[in-house]
Amino acid sequence: MGCTNRGPKMPCLGSAEDQLKLSPKSFIKLKSSLIVENYKIGQKLGAGSYGIVRLALHIPSNEKRAIKSINKQKIPSDLQTSPRFFSEIDVLMSSDHPNIVRLYEFYEDDKYWHLVTEYMPGGELFDYLSKFKSLTEPIACGFIKQILCAVAYCHSKNVVHRDIKPENLLLTKNQRTVKIIDFGTSTFMYENCLKRRYGTSYYIAPEVLRSFYNEKCDLWSVGVIMYLLLSGKPPFPGRKDVEILQRVERGVYTMASQEWDLISVEAKDLINKLLCYNPNARISAIEALDHIWFTKFSSKEPNSSLPRLALQKLSDFHTTQKLQNAVLTFIASQLTDMDDFQEIAEVFRSMDKNMDGKISKDELVNIYKAKGLLGLSGNPEKIMREVDSNDSGYIDYTEFLIAYRKKELAGSIKSLEAAFRCFDIDKNGKITAEELREIIGDGNSRNSVWRNLINEVDTNGDGELDLDEFKNMMLQMLTK
Numbered sequence: 001m002g003c004t005n006r007g008p009k010m011p012c013l014g015s016a017e018d019q020l021k022l023s024p025k026s027f028i029k030l031k032s033s034l035i036v037e038n039y040k041i042g043q044k045l046g047a048g049s050y051g052i053v054r055l056a057l058h059i060p061s062n063e064k065r066a067i068k069s070i071n072k073q074k075i076p077s078d079l080q081t082s083p084r085f086f087s088e089i090d091v092l093m094s095s096d097h098p099n100i101v102r103l104y105e106f107y108e109d110d111k112y113w114h115l116v117t118e119y120m121p122g123g124e125l126f127d128y129l130s131k132f133k134s135l136t137e138p139i140a141c142g143f144i145k146q147i148l149c150a151v152a153y154c155h156s157k158n159v160v161h162r163d164i165k166p167e168n169l170l171l172t173k174n175q176r177t178v179k180i181i182d183f184g185t186s187t188f189m190y191e192n193c194l195k196r197r198y199g200t201s202y203y204i205a206p207e208v209l210r211s212f213y214n215e216k217c218d219l220w221s222v223g224v225i226m227y228l229l230l231s232g233k234p235p236f237p238g239r240k241d242v243e244i245l246q247r248v249e250r251g252v253y254t255m256a257s258q259e260w261d262l263i264s265v266e267a268k269d270l271i272n273k274l275l276c277y278n279p280n281a282r283i284s285a286i287e288a289l290d291h292i293w294f295t296k297f298s299s300k301e302p303n304s305s306l307p308r309l310a311l312q313k314l315s316d317f318h319t320t321q322k323l324q325n326a327v328l329t330f331i332a333s334q335l336t337d338m339d340d341f342q343e344i345a346e347v348f349r350s351m352d353k354n355m356d357g358k359i360s361k362d363e364l365v366n367i368y369k370a371k372g373l374l375g376l377s378g379n380p381e382k383i384m385r386e387v388d389s390n391d392s393g394y395i396d397y398t399e400f401l402i403a404y405r406k407k408e409l410a411g412s413i414k415s416l417e418a419a420f421r422c423f424d425i426d427k428n429g430k431i432t433a434e435e436l437r438e439i440i441g442d443g444n445s446r447n448s449v450w451r452n453l454i455n456e457v458d459t460n461g462d463g464e465l466d467l468d469e470f471k472n473m474m475l476q477m478l479t480k
Helices: 083-093 125-132 137-156 216-231 241-250 265-274 285-289 292-297 305-316 322-334 338-351 361-370 380-387 397-404 406-411 413-423 433-440 447-457 467-479
Strands: 039-047 051-058 063-071 103-108 112-118 169-171 178-180 358-360 394-396
Touching: 039 063, 051 112, 083 103, 083 112, 125 169, 125 216, 137 178, 137 216, 137 285, 137 292, 216 265, 216 285, 265 285, 265 292, 305 338, 305 361, 305 380, 305 397, 322 397, 322 406, 322 413, 322 433, 322 447, 322 467, 338 361, 338 397, 358 361, 361 380, 380 394, 380 397, 394 397, 397 406, 406 413, 406 467, 413 433, 413 467, 433 447, 447 467
Parallel strands: none
Antiparallel strands: 039 051, 051 063, 063 112, 103 112, 169 178, 358 394
C-alpha cells in the first residue's frame, strides 16, 4: 500500500445474496434496544475526549465485555454526520485477526453510541512496561511480532490506524497476547495520501506533522514502541508536547546510552529501519516481520506436529446443516475466551506465510508439499470448500479456529446454552425463523430461507427450535 487512489467497497452486512455466507460480522448489529436490557454496567475502565469505557456483564452469556460509550453532545455536529466518525465500527466489523480487538455489537440511544468489544483483563502494554521499566529481547520480540502482524493485516485491507501506542495495546488475561484497540482515528485509504493530523506526541510520525503521509506512519509508531520496550525510554523525549514534537520533526534519536550496550545489533537495525525518516524508504510491516531479529529472538515456532495436526483437522471439518456452521461461528466469535486459543493463533500465523491474516489455497498446497502429504492425506480444494464459510477464497482466522476446535466449540454445553439464550430473543424458550433472521440476516431476507434452516433440525415439527433440539443439532457433530 502507498499513496495511490483507493476506494475499497465497504462490507454489506447481511445482504440478500450474502445472508448465508457466514463470518463474525454476520452477528455484529446495531441494536435499538436499551443497552441495560442486555448488560449489567460495571466499573469505569478508562475515559477519552468523547466518552468513557466501562466493564459490563453480558446477561445472556454471562461474559465480561468492555463498552465504549460515546457522548453525542461532545461530538462536533459536522463529525457526527461524517463517515469517518463511524470508521471504528467499519474497521472492526471487517476485521478478523487474533491481535485486533473484537467488536460484538453496538447500540444507539438518544445520548450515546455504545460499542461493545471484548474485555482485555491483562491491562495496557503501557502499564505492563511500567512494572518492568524495560523488557528482555525475547519478550519484547513476542509483543512486537504480534503488533506487526496486526498492522500488516490492517494495511492489507487498506486500513491505517494512525494512533498506535502502548495505551492502545491491551493484553489478555495471561499477558502473553497483545491486541490493538481504539480504531477511532483509523481510516480506509480512499485518498492518494492522508492529510489530517492524528496521533500522540511521542509516537506520531514526522510526515504526519507535515500533513502528507500514508500507512507507513504506523510503522514509525511501532518503531517508537520497540525502542521504548527495550530501553524503557522514548526516542524523542521532552517535558512538554511542543518539545517532543520538535524532536520528532527533526527525527534524530540515539542508541548510544548505557541501556543499549546489551541490546543486539539486530534489534537496533530493525529500530533504525522502522524509524527511517523517509517514509518511502521505511520498512513495511511485511518486510519487518521478515527481519532477522524475529528469527533470533522469537519464541520457538509451534511444535512441528501442530501444522500437520491442523491440516488433519481442516481436512476432517464438515457440517451437514448451515445452521450448525452459523452456531459455531457465533460461539467462536461472540462467546469464546481467546486466552484459550493462543497456541492456535500461533499455528495460524505459522501457516499464513505472507502474513496477510488469512490462509490461501496456495499456502495450503505449499504446506502439504512441505510436509510430504500432497496426494496422500486431505485435499486443499475440499478444505477450502468446507472451511471457507463466507466464500472469500481464503480461510480467515475464525474459520480456522472453528475447524481446529470444532469438537470443543460444539461440545461445550455452557456455550451452547449461552448461544441459545442469545438466539432466543424474546426469551420464550424457542428459536423462530424470525429470530434467526434478526440474528444472522438483515431483517429483509425471505422468511423461507430461515424457515428452511429451522426445518432441517426441527425434530418435533413445530416450526421452532427448543433447547434440546438446538443442543442435539450441535452434539451430533461430535459423532461425525
